Amino acid sequence: MTAVLDDLDTYREEVRSRLAEMDVPDVPLELDARFAVLRRWQQVLFDAGWLGIAWSREAGGQGLTPMHQLVVVEELVRARAPQPIGLIGLDVVGPSIDLYGTAWQRRELLPRLLSGQDIWCQGFSEPDAGSDLASLQTRAVRAGDEFVVSGQKVWTSWAHEAQWCALLVRTDPEAAKHAGISYLLVDMASPGVTARPIEQMTGDREFCEVFFDEVRVPRRNLLGEENAGWSIAMHTLGTERAAATLRRRVECEVALEDAVAELRRHGADDDRTRAAIGRAHIALRVLGARTRRTVARLAAGAGASPEDSVDKLVLNDAEQTLFAQLADLLGPLRATPGVRPRGLRSERWVHDHLFSRAASIYGGSAQIQRNIIAERLLGLPRG
Ligand SMILES: Cc1cc2nc3c(=O)[nH]c(=O)nc-3n(C[C@H](O)[C@H](O)[C@H](O)COP(=O)(O)OP(=O)(O)OC[C@H]3O[C@@H](n4cnc5c(N)ncnc54)[C@H](O)[C@@H]3O)c2cc1C
Known part of the structure; x- marks a missing residue:
């Protein structure tokens, strides 16, 4: 344990001194300007080797521990440096893709997520399924090597800026609620996807309602097993x-x-x-x-x-x-x-x-x- 803590102290010193040499950006309050600044900053942090620190190397990570990631997060905040923009990818859906994903998903999707080239959103909540998430109704039907997705999500943060969506869909309507759900990785540029921003009380238009109208998703974009998304x-x-x-x-x-x-x-x-x-x-x-x-x-x-x-x-x-x-x-x-x-x-x-x-x-x-x-x-x- 002492060796681990010593290692973390050394790592912290190194992060702190490298950070002191960097140009830390000022973050504007206006949303579009803020988004652009923080996306560029994400690339800088990725190039420094400070994102996905606990992720596999195949995914573009460093193969270190969550404690090392925490050290970087703490040092960034203490240096009054902002966090990167792609936090939904970095902190929410990315770790699940790294853990449950195929080699193809890790290799093709995660390095671009880490660098901020691809922004991700999380398509879980629906108008009638928030707290009771297992009641979600967005359907995905198998058609050969594809799923065809139709339905609506809501409160999806950054959907209008996102290149990818981690989407929960119902693939077996006959099964018990939790048992019929799959987890798909959906390209937001697919025909049939529409994201409409909603204004929050801060004045930001940061989250959206998102519509899926017969969107075709390749089978290789299924995360984990079919019907095992819960x-x-x-x-x-x-x-x-x-x-x-x-x-x-x-x-x-x-x-x-x-x-x-x-x-x-x-x-x-x-x-x-x-x-x-x-x-x-x-x-x-x-x-x-x-x-x-x-x-x-x-x-x-x-x-x-x-x-x-x-x-x-x-x-x-x-x-x-x-x-x-x-x-x-x-x-x-x-x-x-x-x-x-x-x-x-x-x-x-x-x-x-x-x-x-x-x-x-x-x-x-x-x-x-x-x-x-x-x-x-x-x-x-x-x-
Ligand atoms: C800023 C913001 C960003 C968000 N970003 C995303 C996102 O990126 N992706 C995404 O999928 N979702 C996102 N959400 C949605 C969020 O996950 C849901 O709003 C949340 O899960 C609540 O669901 P709901 O809004 O449908 O409220 P409801 O589930 O309708 O709940 C309404 C009220 O009833 C209470 N309630 C409901 N069920 C129970 C119960 N069983 N026991 C006691 N009280 C109960 C709730 O606590 C709440 O006070 C975001 C929300 C916000 C505010």
């Missing part, structure tokens, strides 16, 4: 929860540090400010204590687990408390886009506050995480 989908969702918690913890800590420094610079040290910062600080300390356990599990080689649901709940609370406190400090001006009270970075705080409301919905809502904890960790009867 367990891979659970792997995808577990990976998403674990990665988001570890990354967002450091991002929130840095956001608080920067906010405190900025408030000090502007002379804001009245009781109200101190109380707000105190509340945010406590929420982040709770998150920090929780994630130390998660890091210990990760270091011991554990995979996704129902424990990730506890992390997600604690993260939701910390993130929403932090940004609500910051937004509150802006007072009545907080709802006025473009206004910078006393030079504070108000637009960023308002944006982050509004986006934080989504944290208790995406990747499985807070209520669903509580159900998982009740049933799978505490052994309570199903509701």
Whole structure:
């Protein structure tokens, strides 16, 4: 264990010093500009060997451990460097393709995902299947060496920018709900795919409804076995929860540090400010204590687990408390886009506050995480 930790310390030093030499981009708030900057940044990070660190070499990864990946994520955040744009590919669907994919899928699809040449989206939720994901209705029917897909997905982040979609489809309508689902990797340029952006309350048009009208998907794009997509989908969702918690913890800590420094610079040290910062600080300390356990599990080689649901709940609370406190400090001006009270970075705080409301919905809502904890960790009867 000591050798592993020494190795990680050396690795951290190396990442830190290489990062200090790099030109870290400023990230614009406007969505299209932000997307372009972060896509170029992803290529830079890939060239540095810092993406897919725990992935197989065949996939373009480094064959190291999730702990090494965590070191890079932490160092990027601490250096005030942004994360790459393709996080759905990197943190959500990519690890499942690396684990369950064929040699062809790993070799052909994953290096382009890592470098940001291909952006991926996650086509799971449907208008009538969100929390109850196993009720999904999008159909795929076998026709020779292809599947023909028809149906609708919704809330699909980045679908309008994506080259590929990890799509859950029903391939056996006669089977029990969970047993008739397959996991397809769909080229978004296929005829019959239409992505329509939906505006979020931040003003960003970042997610979409996506329509599939008799879309032909080659059989070799099936991930895992036909009708065995449910367990891979659970792997995808577990990976998403674990990665988001570890990354967002450091991002929130840095956001608080920067906010405190900025408030000090502007002379804001009245009781109200101190109380707000105190509340945010406590929420982040709770998150920090929780994630130390998660890091210990990760270091011991554990995979996704129902424990990730506890992390997600604690993260939701910390993130929403932090940004609500910051937004509150802006007072009545907080709802006025473009206004910078006393030079504070108000637009960023308002944006982050509004986006934080989504944290208790995406990747499985807070209520669903509580159900998982009740049933799978505490052994309570199903509701
Ligand atoms: C910013 C954002 C990005 C997203 N990106 C993606 C994406 O890229 N791909 C994708 O597939 N999906 C994505 N989603 C969708 C997300 O996964 C779903 O919104 C989520 O799973 C909830 O489903 P729903 O919206 O259909 O709500 P519903 O399932 O209709 O739930 C409505 C409410 O009822 C509660 N509820 C439902 N069932 C139960 C129950 N059994 N017990 C207790 N309470 C219950 C829920 O907690 C919720 O409060 C995204 C969502 C957001 C907000």
